[in-house]
Amino acid sequence: MYRMKEGEPEFLLVHPGGPFYKNKDLGVWSVPKGEGDGDEDPLATAIREFEEETGLRPEGDFKELQPIIQKGGKKVFCWALSGDFDVEKQVSNTFPLEWPPKSGKMLDVPEIDRAEWFRLEAAKLRIKEKQIPLLEELNGWLQKNSN
Secondary structure (H helix, E strand, O other), X not given: OEEEEOOEEEEEEEEEXXXXXXXXXXXXXXXXXXXXXXXXXXXXXXXXXXXXXXOOOOOOOOEEOOOEEOOOOOEEOOEEOEXXXXXHHOOOOEXXXXXXXXXXXXXXXXXXXXXXXXXXXXXXXXXXXXXXXXXXXXXXXXXXXXX
């Protein structure tokens, strides 16, 4: 999701939850994303995952971006959407995590612990390196189509 603020685009990024990422900032944020369920359409997956990670079901005109390959080899399909989202209302699904490792103690951890809006340069510092092309492509499209 992106929005225009004072003539500049801002990009919505999400921060992973849990103890592994608690004190990490640069290079760990992401676009809201996740894996499809079987034969689920990639856009339907993107909409479902966005809602699961933020609590907001996105609606509107989706712009398909070029897929990227993450470090682990997963192909990520992404769509851009103009919108506004109150990050104070972000609510994420949760998952069970054994913590500390091998302790037998289980925590219910949010998949995403927060969402924030960033301008391009700040977003590029925070987002996972392999996702930077998504921001650059969208920013280029916005520049081209703002005239």
